[in-house]
Amino acid sequence: MDHNHSTLKIIDLRADNDKKVYREIITKEFHNPYYCLEYLEYHLGESKKMIAFVLEEKGESVAIMPMILRPIPHSEYWDAISPYGYSGPLFKENLEQSLINLFWNTIDQWYVENKVVAEFIRFSLTGNHTNYSGDCVHTLTNVCGNLKNNFEDQWESFGKKVRNNYRKAESNGLTFQFFDADGLSPEVINDFYRIYFKTMQRNNASDFLFFSNHFFQNMVLNHKKDFSIAMVYTEGKPISTELHIHYNNCVYAFLGGTDSDFFHMRPNDFLRVEVIKWAIANRKRKYILGGGMKDDDGLFRSKKAFFPKDEDCSFFTGRKVINKEMYDALVLKAINERGITQDDSYFPLYRKP
Numbered sequence: 001m002d003h004n005h006s007t008l009k010i011i012d013l014r015a016d017n018d019k020k021v022y023r024e025i026i027t028k029e030f031h032n033p034y035y036c037l038e039y040l041e042y043h044l045g046e047s048k049k050m051i052a053f054v055l056e057e058k059g060e061s062v063a064i065m066p067m068i069l070r071p072i073p074h075s076e077y078w079d080a081i082s083p084y085g086y087s088g089p090l091f092k093e094n095l096e097q098s099l100i101n102l103f104w105n106t107i108d109q110w111y112v113e114n115k116v117v118a119e120f121i122r123f124s125l126t127g128n129h130t131n132y133s134g135d136c137v138h139t140l141t142n143v144c145g146n147l148k149n150n151f152e153d154q155w156e157s158f159g160k161k162v163r164n165n166y167r168k169a170e171s172n173g174l175t176f177q178f179f180d181a182d183g184l185s186p187e188v189i190n191d192f193y194r195i196y197f198k199t200m201q202r203n204n205a206s207d208f209l210f211f212s213n214h215f216f217q218n219m220v221l222n223h224k225k226d227f228s229i230a231m232v233y234t235e236g237k238p239i240s241t242e243l244h245i246h247y248n249n250c251v252y253a254f255l256g257g258t259d260s261d262f263f264h265m266r267p268n269d270f271l272r273v274e275v276i277k278w279a280i281a282n283r284k285r286k287y288i289l290g291g292g293m294k295d296d297d298g299l300f301r302s303k304k305a306f307f308p309k310d311e312d313c314s315f316f317t318g319r320k321v322i323n324k325e326m327y328d329a330l331v332l333k334a335i336n337e338r339g340i341t342q343d344d345s346y347f348p349l350y351r352k353p
Helices: 016-028 037-041 097-113 151-157 160-171 186-202 213-222 260-265 267-281 298-304 324-338
Strands: 006-012 049-057 060-071 078-081 116-122 135-146 175-179 227-234 237-247 250-258 286-290 313-321
Touching: 006 016, 006 097, 016 037, 016 060, 037 213, 049 097, 060 097, 060 116, 097 116, 116 324, 135 298, 151 267, 160 267, 175 267, 186 213, 186 227, 186 237, 186 250, 213 227, 227 267, 237 260, 237 267, 250 260, 250 267, 260 267, 267 286
Parallel strands: 078 116, 250 286
Antiparallel strands: 006 049, 049 060, 060 078, 116 313, 135 286, 135 313, 175 227, 227 237, 237 250
């Protein structure tokens, strides 16, 4: 097929004019909250660049992918990595395979011309890893719960532990509130943030996950239709919370936490069952809980208990070496200088701490 009308454009996400262009494409052509600018901008450190690749076919945007370019210390080279969370390219529905191939091939060419050594992509759960020009790796099993037409059937399908914990929470007098577009306010986000921050501290989370209160206020209040916050209370005090992203009739559990002083009241299971009630009443199709730190750990099993019979989804990551000679040299340098060891799960290997 003739693709003379196709061009790959590069949008610089640090330039005001380009930001406007990006915002317009994401809002009008590919509405997806994971790609909102407020979220992407959080990834920008001083020495990083952020761009978006856009494939245009006859002047229309048919594919877009934001990427972070990180300088490789003491060299003129870079590597490329996608933002944290579900990411990778957004393709126009039913886009021809030949155009998807063209998208990847022209990006690879751009990498060669711009001294990019390696690329790491976190894909989403939408199948956007198909035809990827690098290696696709199953990285984590994710719980993708199917929502039934009524809550009674859903209740029957829960694991026994979920039902017991929910009854326990009820007997402890816990209450629940769901804040969507109309109810989201700075105060609700403050309550969410206090619990979230304490949870990250308790879990020794990576620095990256210590988002600021300002970040949440800015992102959520500018995109109220795309987000919701669930909150569980004991005697009016917020003790468990979850921030959701709404996309394609699915509810994605994005970030959350629970006050450990109240674990014994079982607020977390209570919260998720109540979210499921809300989602069924609002005709949502799926509640996507994500995975654990690794497959089949305690965190994964606690999520799986809500949807024990449903098929899980694979979360794929993409790994690609563009300049093999330079990649190998960087790995060798890291082995000699920092004593890193071979590790197939870490990519790019020369970045291993």
